Amino acid sequence: MNISLDPWIWISALLTVSIFSFLYRDNPFYRFAEHIFVGVANGWAVTFYWHNILVPSLFDPLFRRGQLLLIIPFIIGILYLTRFIPRVSWLVRIPIGITMGYYVGASIPADVQAYIIKQTQGTILTSQNFQAWNAGNMGVVWSIILFVGVICTLSYFYFSKEHKGVLGITSRIGIIFVMIGFGAAFGYTVMARISLLIGRLQFLLGDWLGVIH
Amino acid sequence: MAVILLIGLIGVAPPTHVRAYDTPDDGGGSIMVEWHLSQDDAILDGYEIYRSNDGDVYEKVGFIGRNRTRYEDSNTEDGENYFYKVVALKDTLKMYSQASQPVMSSPQWFDLPKLNILIACVIFGGLILYFVYHARKGKELYIRKIAGLQAIDDAVGRATEMGKPILYTTGTGLIGDIATIASLNILGEIAKKCARYDTQLINPHLDPIVYTVAREVVKESYTQVGRPDAFDPDSVYFITDLQFAYAAAVSGIMVREKPATNFLIGWFMAESLILAETGASTGAIQIAGTDRVPQLPFFITACDYTLIGEELYAASAYISKEPLLLGAIKGEDLGKLIIGAALIAGSIIGLLTKLPILNLFK
Amino acid sequence: MKKGLPLILVFICGILGIIQYFAPHPVVQDTDNFFRNNLLKILAAFALVLGLGSLLKVHMDKIKRKRENWQYSWVLIIVFIITSIIGLFGGVTGEGPLPTRIGSFSFDNQTIYDNVIVPLGSTMFALLAFFMASAAYRAFRARSTEATLLLASAFIVMLGVLPLGDRISPHLPSFAQWIMDVPNVAGQRGILIGVAFGILATALKIILGIERSWLGGGGE
Structure with a gap:
């Protein structure tokens, strides 16, 4: 046993144990750690935004290097603060509108490309896609199963008709594919999460208590 | 030895047919140089690319290995004329090609290979807007039942009966994540129900902008049902923009305030299961929804109802029954039909012909 | 004005957001760069002030009214005030005017981050190992076909x-991989294509001002 004498290791370790205690039930230690977490996270955010964004991207270039164009983001940013003044609080919609508009617009072509075009390309039955499996003749079978799975899953998301008859059958098959897929994702993640847990235990037993190396 | 001697005596053949052209579909500052291989390509070290402004003095701008016929000079000044020569290189021996025709680089306004994406956006977007427009005319549209949404009334009712609050989180998405916006629309509808039944709403946030919008949305919902005085400004609040600190705090709210119903709807990352399991352990009814496929398995296992993918987007239309929103769903459905048809047609063409059908979807 | 101006801005910015995807021209790409790396980040920084205001108000109220906990x-x-002061005046790694070291004990912003935020975050993350087990048990009890x-x-x-899988049967790893590659991908693709349509519809409604609940009430 070789207990650490570093105060920061002690702080980290006690906070770690406090968070783990939540698995038993809510308790003062967890509440304490939780509130410290939120407090520090916000203090850190203030630091981050100040040192990494406001100073280098706004105040320095605007006030020291005279890049007057930056007065625009500065003024629009300040409009957020009109929220506290009831008579002009509607101005807060301006920075919101700009932010939302730009990101929303940018997502349209990017998502159409990634979610529609690319997924369609990978699903169409062609010899090129058969060979992509590197599974010899089975590539054809895998491609057909994939194709049927995609069409059936898509039919599950057909909203404007009741799921009866053919649509009832295809959407049912679709949901089977979806559930098998979800299971696979679940099973695949288990090991990754266990290794995170092992990482924390190594910190507690190794870095802090020094009982393992 | 003899070969080297021979090369020394007669030299190597230079590359031929050197052609330079402005790199297509780019932001300028780049020229493409192409050539035919030297006849002695097999024994070369490679090719050197030379550039000149006046066709007189040449400077080396790049090197590329043998058996290659193309080089991108991505360091040009737009609007300036350049000549190129390609040099076959063997040890210290260099054989210059003829100079290319003069060429200028320039930026383009449209990236042509993305034309298919533009067309897809126009077709599918147009379809949706067409049906939205038609819906304005008040045609009745049918939407199939969505289990999670039918449970909303019961869930709010249960909270009211038990005198317990409702927790609604939009997740850890920012205002630019469309799932967050869809969630804010649903929040608006649920806030109306809370306002009507006088049920307490708890709505903690990770993103300050989403928080600001959510506050307006909830306030407006209370106003719309005629109970603006019942709106508690502190029911919508910001916690932190750090994912796990947010998860820790919301978990804390779940076990301490013991909401009767938890709505976990929007954009989520790994915190999805932390929240869903903590909520499940308190016995709350949980209705979740996200378009983030990696998180869906966790919601499915730990929540009572889960809106999967597009169901999240259909939800606000479903709850509000607003014809405009319902119209959009009809347009989305037709879009999916087209994709289904494209998959089948593409496969038939792909299997029966040698046409490069996949190139359409690059 | 109160609603018209924001709606016009959403429309213009939305169109700009779409154009940057298709136009490689430097005029467009530089504008995109300005939006993403300057304007929107600066706006986010100001929005944080609103967020912090909300957080502090909620907790001040809690203290004033002596609510539970x-x-x-x-x-x-x-903790928030102390970390902010250390960060603002002590600099990120202790290069600011405020001293962030007593003897060999340093408490600059980066050290706090490494020793408080990182362990707290990774422990929250590690809780998932337990939550996955309890979630699996919950699904087991559900006894539905899907589960x-x-x-x-x-x-x-x-x-x-x-x-272990390889020892149970040499076919197991490849079967697992097959599930990941075939049914899993099929389900995901079907979901994603649907999601794209949902995104497209929602995004268009926002840009064109059809969906305007984000404006809230008050003022035309």
């Missing part, structure tokens, strides 16, 4: 990625 609100506020399919596939894939 009000003592912890003090913890949050004090059974999900659990069976989860079990096979989990065994397949473990060394």
